[in-house]
Amino acid sequence: MFIEPSLAGERRGWIEVICGSMFSGKTEELLRRLKRARIANLKMEIFKPGIDIRYDEQQIVSHDENKVMSTPIDNSQQILLLAQEVDVVGIDEAQFFDAELPYVCDQLALRGIRVIVAGLDMDYRGRPFGIMPALLAKADYITKLHAICVKCGNIASFSYRKTASKETVLLGEQDVYEPRCRHCYYEKPA
Ligand SMILES: Nc1ncnc2c1ncn2[C@@H]1O[C@H](COP(=O)(O)OP(=O)(O)O)[C@@H](O)[C@H]1O
Numbered sequence: 001m002f003i004e005p006s007l008a009g010e011r012r013g014w015i016e017v018i019c020g021s022m023f024s025g026k027t028e029e030l031l032r033r034l035k036r037a038r039i040a041n042l043k044m045e046i047f048k049p050g051i052d053i054r055y056d057e058q059q060i061v062s063h064d065e066n067k068v069m070s071t072p073i074d075n076s077q078q079i080l081l082l083a084q085e086v087d088v089v090g091i092d093e094a095q096f097f098d099a100e101l102p103y104v105c106d107q108l109a110l111r112g113i114r115v116i117v118a119g120l121d122m123d124y125r126g127r128p129f130g131i132m133p134a135l136l137a138k139a140d141y142i143t144k145l146h147a148i149c150v151k152c153g154n155i156a157s158f159s160y161r162k163t164a165s166k167e168t169v170l171l172g173e174q175d176v177y178e179p180r181c182r183h184c185y186y187e188k189p190a
């Protein structure tokens with residue numbers, strides 16, 4: 001389990017990345033860390049990409065329907081304007097953000113802000129997803145989570161797409177995706 005570092009003095013600020021497949025618990029882990037930051041009376045702003053309206057337009061919602069209010073944004077630079085005077089910034093679905101997000105996270109950390117980012121590390125093809133590799137390279141702390149493979153019960157790192165759609169971005173839930181381990185993923189079709 002991730003334990004928050006306790007850094008004294010002025011030079012605080014760091015980047016945490018939570019990654020893994022769909023259903024691996026990324027959003028739950030993000031919510032857990034934000035809840036603890038709230039208990040510590042830290043000021044925070046939470047963001048998600050405007051396109052992610054699967055469950056709710058404003059809230060971040062986990063697959064188990066735990067939720068927190070967030071600000072949907074279309075451009076990662078908006079975070080630099082909106083995250084004034086805060087101690088913590090939370091960002092969900094980072095894979096959907098533009099190329100500037102790693103730079104934005106760097107700038108926030110330089111301001112002394114704790115930045116907690118969650119995102120899919122691989123797309124349905126098993127390829128690195130968008131800006132996630134760049135973000136992982138800049139992260140001070142990385143947590144890789146795993147789902148349970150729906151085929152065999154082993155740990156799952158892959159998000160298998162059950163439909164024939166070929167576009168990289170396709171919002172969906174269990175109707176479209178299932179978590180699979182490496183062996184079951186490459187054994188497709190089911
Ligand atoms: N195959 C699965 N493996 C693990 N968790 C699953 C699976 N299918 C459904 N879940 C549920 O999904 C929850 C994780 O949801 P969430 O935090 O939203 O994941 P993520 O953000 O990584 O997609 C788990 O606590 C569990 O209840």
Ligand SMILES: Cc1cn([C@H]2C[C@H](O)[C@@H](COP(=O)(O)O)O2)c(=O)[nH]c1=O
Pocket residue numbers: 021022023026027054119120122123124125159168169170171172173177
């Ligand atoms: C693999 C994959 C996923 N997506 C979409 C599907 C969901 O809407 C989100 C991931 O949400 P989660 O919180 O990680 O469950 O991303 C996509 O657009 N393209 C893909 O290849």
Ligand SMILES: [Zn+2]
Pocket residue numbers: 149150151152153154180181182183184185
């Ligand atoms: Zn498997």
